[in-house]
Amino acid sequence: MSILKIARMSDNPVDVPPADMILLVMAGAVARIDNMGADEPCGRFGARRIETGRIALNLREAGDGPLILLFHGITSNSAVFAPLMAQLSNRFTTIAVDQRGHGLSDKPDSGYDAHDYAEDIAGLIRTLDRGRAILVGHSLGARNSVTAAAKYPELVRSVVAIDFTPYIEEEVFDALEARVNAGDQLFSDVDAVEAYLANRYPNIPVPAIKVRAASAYHAVEGGLRPLASPTAMAQTARGLRADLVPAYRDVTKPVLIVRGGESKLVSADALAKTSRLRPDLPVVVVPGADHYVNEVSPEITLRAITNFLDA
């Protein structure tokens, strides 16, 4: 029985299973995946590695129907999309991707610019051969999704771009880069990881913090270290500063822009400038959410996505 089926067996009457339940079960599944080794597919969870010809990527898959690909933010991995996948997999093929340098995917020494990530997306869609994909991306994943849609419109149906836009201020990137690089630490145990993550992401609920702790770290001599490659993260963080105006200006596929109302990454001013650049693109601002919109407010995020896709 898959994790998603377990979640749906809940007798909770609301549509979305309780986040703490699904995330806690998920965390267990993720921990098992980590223990199984990177090259071994995990049938229970629908995780597998796929060779696109340019890179091997680790995927988590559930459901059947039109194709939705989900791309996480920097230092994160595909596990964070469990709450969205639990619902979207009712009628979509949902595939969350460990992007290059992250999770259980390949981690080349270099090649972490928007172009590199976008080519991975294009290669993945071609390799999957299931038609055009809906791309849902958070932060780094949003940047990569819009970049791929602008370059390869024939491979993309639409994009949900969560909390990453053009016009992000330099000082915001300075702070982000410092946080990212500070994450390269040795932790004594999972409790230490959770304490660190809870401090770094104060608005992410505890169950979602546990998912990150269980999915994004691996055992090393003396404790736990991030699965994401530190040199890859440093290059990726620098690459986020590249001008995103051309991709947003040129993209012809529908893009839903989602911003956390309390985001410290996408300021109200950056969003306003983006809307002036592309006044035709719809915007959802999630009240009370910070940058980590889909982990802090999974239900509103889910409804925003389905409102967009069902129109």
Added chain:
Amino acid sequence: MSILKIARMSDNPVDVPPADMILLVMAGAVARIDNMGADEPCGRFGARRIETGRIALNLREAGDGPLILLFHGITSNSAVFAPLMAQLSNRFTTIAVDQRGHGLSDKPDSGYDAHDYAEDIAGLIRTLDRGRAILVGHSLGARNSVTAAAKYPELVRSVVAIDFTPYIEEEVFDALEARVNAGDQLFSDVDAVEAYLANRYPNIPVPAIKVRAASAYHAVEGGLRPLASPTAMAQTARGLRADLVPAYRDVTKPVLIVRGGESKLVSADALAKTSRLRPDLPVVVVPGADHYVNEVSPEITLRAITNFLDA
């Protein structure tokens, strides 16, 4: 050859034909329809009356594909949607509707609340028997579309609600009601109508003013009078004050909220309150447009609609 085909024969390289061209040709077609009498279908333009069982409505139709119904604002009529129909009819069945009390449709003495208009929409969709409809409404038409979608989700695919939300302030309704009631005048000729409309709608381009002048007035003893029934307009204006929160709260179908950035009808505050009520609904704010978004900025409106529908 239909008006829409004429528009598409333009050698203009941009996707959207020049507004002045299409609107001027349209104005001629509309004038011809007016001269043909209310009960006579107009094959050239695809105009016809349809009996829904509760009311006879005048429609303008073009194109083939999934069904889009377009609903105008108070005192207006279906002719104003020509620029949108010219493009949308490439791949949709587009039907613009003269709503009750307006244009060439029936004008009962009473029955101009949200409920009455929404029942007309439901009856029309059932009578057309072409499956679920996408509803595009401006102002009054947006109020009616969201109301119909909330009550009859099985008849509606999605809604584009242009510049009408809950939380519109009382003083805004006072001003609207005064403007609407002041429109019941005898005009000496079409120049006088155009001068009046240009003053009332200072941001609507001249060609679109000409469409309104040619389509929304009829010859009477001594000059021209509005086709829209004055008593129906007075009742409709009062009815716009009814609380729209329940319909927006309850609607389960996707709704794209479009606001003119300079709208004097939907304030920034009313939009913000609406987004707090339904944070999952996507929003497009069209820069530089006032309340008459689809006439002032047809290209951005069109792209906003297609971004929403193609996601």
